Amino acid sequence: MTILDPRPDVVLEHAQVVQHSGVERASLVIRGGKVFESAAADALRIDLADHFVFPGLVNAHDHLHVNAVPPLEHAAPFPNSYAWIDEFDVYLRDARVTAVLDVPRALRDIHGGLKNLLAGTTTVAHHDPWHPAFDDPHFPVDVLREFGWCHSLRLGEPRGTQPPRFGPSVQESFLNTPPAQPWIIHLAEGTDELAHAELASLDRLGCLAANSVLVHGVGFTDADVDRIIDRGAAVVWCPASNLAMLGATLKPHQIRRLFAAGRLALGSDSRLTGSRDLLDELRVAAQNSDLSARELFSLVSRYAAAVLRTSACGALGVGSQADCMIVRSAGDPYDTLLQTRRNSVRAVVRAGMPLVADPDFSEWFSFCGVPAALVNLDGRTKLVARHLAVREVFALEPGLEIMEIDACVS
Secondary structure, three states, X not given: OXXXXXXXXXXXXXXXXXXXXXXEEEEEEEEOOEEEOOOOOOOEEEEOOOEEEEEOXXXXXXXXXXXXXXXXXXXXXXXXXXXXXXXXXXXXOOHHHHHHHOOOHHHHHHHHHHHHHHOOXXXXXXXXXXXXXXXXOOOOOEEOOOOEEEOOOOOOOOEOOEOOOOOOOHHHHHHOOOOOOOEEEEEOOEOOHHHHOHHHHHHHOOOOOOOEEEEEOOOOOHHHXXXXXXXXXXXXXXXXXXXXXXXXOOOHHHHHHHHHXXXXXXXXXXXXXXXXXXXXXXXXXXXXXOOOHHHHHHHOOHHHHHHOOOOOOXXXXXXXXXXXXXXXXXXXXXXXXXXXXXXXXXXEEEOOEEEEEOHHHHHHHHHOOOOEEEEEEOOEEEEEEHHHOOHHHHOOOOOEEEEEOOOOOO
């Protein structure tokens, strides 16, 4: 069995389904991992009165394999990310870091996926080389596949006869990326003149186009933002990481301008520099912009899907993948999302299968044939699909422990 196998119909009744366009009181029918029009007579019906159902959140920027690495301590903001990388190279010899990096890469990737899933994120753009762990149908989240990437201008440029320090080269990766797919690069991650000059440098290389996705952009000028919008490019905003590393982030009027053009998404950038998860990142974004709660929701749903050029996530229309996050309703749905912590999420569903939920959803796990483990998540009891309850992975995640490996719902 894989989590994408067809299963009997499930109907989420009386739900308040939250979309970019508003909230609809409707029954959500799940069949074969997708949202369907109508249900069979023998469908499992789950009463979700007094609940909001959000599409699974979309994290537009993460480094899945480093979420357990302790952050680099520093006394003052760095002028740019390259200075941070130089200091981090020394930090790699720290015993706390080597202890994490000694954990097999596949387990660290699974951990990164799990920390996203626990907070309602079901799709992630991983800005690093592809790892075979992502091909496993049991991987906690969907990892964006169809895209090109380069690390950054300095680390993605050949040095004489030497290849780029990390990842594919800038121009080669850009030219090899089909125009219908996003091409993603860290850019202008700093507050100094080096960062201010990077967009112009990228443009001179011929790599600023409608499919260019620029991560961070702290060093952008207002003219840069205008040029990005004019070219149809987009920006992934990671405010917590920016503030921690650089002491600054995009300016509110720049955020507003990019949002108005539909060219902005939100990313967590991993715990090495950023927030614990995307729910926390949303709150940081709220504190550092004038975007409304509803507008912020767009950055992790419809706008994120548009920036990443995928129709497989970000909404819950008929035919879309049945990825969703369920929370108790408490007034305005978008304000509720900003107040939600991962341990208060009622259920996280991927391709129609419950993977994390409160224990009173145990019948759903049984009906879908998903064996479950009983766990403690930040002081609250949860069910987690048993294939995700890997002790070595849980050991990397603060606030998460296995209570009972077989919760007898299979």
